[in-house]
Amino acid sequence: MLKQMTKQLFFFIVAFLGGTTMLISQELHNPASEHNTEKEPGLELVVSGLLMYSPEHSHSDFATEIHLTYWTTHTWAFGIGYTMLFEEDKRIGHEVAALVSHKRWSFLTINFGPSFSLPNAHKNTELSGYLESEFAFKIGSLHAGPTLGILAGKEFRVFGGLHLSYEF
Secondary structure: OHHHHHHHHHHHHHHHHHHHHHHHHHHHOOHHHHOOOOOOOEEEEEEEEEEEEEOOOOEEEEEEEEEEEEEOOOOEEEEEEEEEEEOHHHOEEEEEEEEEEEEEEOOEEEEEEEEEEOOEOOEOOEEEEEEEEEEOEEEOOEEEEEEEEEEEOOOOEEEEEEEEEEEO
């Protein structure tokens, strides 16, 4: 089981780094990227539909995630995230994360911070490390795109999905 989890984690890391490298090289060689595409300070609301996979238990659960962040500069933001996890047996898990966001390039935001699984009938409060990447493509006043990430704590989970964001 550990060998299978290691293979899956290795595949995730290779896919993540390969995709990130492709996007970075596109941005660096794109003449339009020479123009000012910095994020203006202000609020941003992000809603995501996710599929969370637990290699340890070999099962997946759907989740809905909401982030509210305040961009203090063109590249740094702080905020809060809430995730509703639709677990097996019709149980619902709730997680809250304190977020730090960094937007080095116009198409990529990295979110990281501590995540707290709130207690319920089948588990206690758990602390995890949260790391997520959001690839954003502008659609009018909205941004949308894929998101990939990990939660590392008592239970290791990999997640991916689509997000939609709006800047105030």
